[in-house]
Amino acid sequence: MKPANKASEIDRIVATIDRAVAEQRLPPGTRLVEAQLVESLNANRNHVRVALQRLALKRIVTIEPNKGASIAQPSVEEARAVFAARSVIERGIIEILVSQRGALNLALLRKQRDQEQAAIERGQREAIIRESGQFHLLLARLAGNPVLEDVLKDLITRSSLIISLYQRHSDPQCGCDEHGDIIAAIEGRDPLPAIQCMRHHLNDLEQHLNLDFWETRSVDLQTVFGDDHD
Amino acid sequence: MKPANKASEIDRIVATIDRAVAEQRLPPGTRLVEAQLVESLNANRNHVRVALQRLALKRIVTIEPNKGASIAQPSVEEARAVFAARSVIERGIIEILVSQRGALNLALLRKQRDQEQAAIERGQREAIIRESGQFHLLLARLAGNPVLEDVLKDLITRSSLIISLYQRHSDPQCGCDEHGDIIAAIEGRDPLPAIQCMRHHLNDLEQHLNLDFWETRSVDLQTVFGDDHD
DNA sequence: GCATGAATAATTGTTAACAATTTTTGAGGC
DNA sequence: GCCTCAAAAATTGTTAACAATTATTCATGC
Incomplete structure (x- = not known):
């Protein structure tokens, strides 16, 4: 067709x-x-x-x-392993970024962050998740290592799955402007605060999960794929 | 059958x-x-x-x-990206290992290292490559993160491919007892020397590559798979 | 009512034949 | 010799039918 x-x-x-x-x-x-x-x-x-x-x-x-x-x-153990792996990989990405000579493209990052903020303000859940993932992925792309980028891409999708499974419905989607903080820390060109910031961010994500309870819903594939999603 | x-x-x-x-x-x-x-x-x-x-x-x-x-x-860029990714991931693995409470299983590592040394002494090329990979993989396994382990497993295979493509035939397979050094550094429980050691090791691998020349041979699949390799 | 179990339906797994494409071969002309 | 081009062979891509397995239904007996 x-x-x-x-x-x-x-x-x-x-x-x-x-x-x-x-x-x-x-x-x-x-x-x-x-x-x-x-x-x-x-x-x-x-x-x-x-x-x-x-x-x-x-x-x-x-x-x-x-x-x-x-x-x-994903099991609880797998969930923990995924976040731990992200911590390792995103730390590496930040170190690469900070140590990169030449202007790091903060404009692109800010633009991505703004798109995410806009989605948050409009309260569009799907968009928020997508844009948040894109932010992390953009960091990887700017680091210029397609291998790490590929790996992280998978881990981000798995993270969505994990969040979807274990998130507490009561909690807010995302505390405050953590991505903004990460940008600022990277801008400072000092790796340690930037790494701390990212670590804190991922830790937040993990802490907001409820690792004891989940529910399974049933879903109509026609509806899910029916819109303009492909 | x-x-x-x-x-x-x-x-x-x-x-x-x-x-x-x-x-x-x-x-x-x-x-x-x-x-x-x-x-x-x-x-x-x-x-x-x-x-x-x-x-x-x-x-x-x-x-x-x-x-x-x-x-x-793999292209030269891909080769560099793979080694850079390994550096990030294996650094993370070492940090996890060193910070792990409880006895870290040095005995297993030493046994693996000994197997590798034995292969080196017998001059069995295939075994050397396999055992060397196994050493790195064992580190990942001991770190207890299956996600990182999976990722590293793929990267190790890709490394073999890269080495196979770019290695200088004149160079010796593997300088000295770098894996032994890594074990010793981990045993010291101080992350920095251990990380330096691993970084040095991976760097060595990469430095021994000739990034300008390679040859393609033709191969009979029947022979390759014919022995007891499956 | 409800547990049991055979018949039926739904779903996944496998196979072989066929179509489309690329590669090789070989004849003919120069 | 060697270039060109068509025929043949080899290889990959696609499809549909069939087999095997699992899930569901429904009648039966208690």
């Missing part, structure tokens, strides 16, 4: 599901029935299957043999 | 190719023809295709649409 050079048809499916998870439109535990995906995404079954395999590799979906795929439900 | 619970048939194929690359039996650029893999690995074509997709995701193979898969030939 769509042109979409066939080479990346699988990428398209992966990206669509990935994004739906990252933006928490697909809650953990949601069953992903092949036939439904084929219909919702106008894809063929083989491509869907391969895409699911890829997502399984990224721990975004879980595949049980003969039972099918569902959106993953 | 083999029992090999079907659930992980794809895993088996991926692991076999992965290991062949990590041990440099499959040089960069080698074409991976589906039909040959089906025969060499006693697998069905679908499984082989999915396995290749996975390996492509891990940047171990490159898939060109309608042209097939080959073992990747």
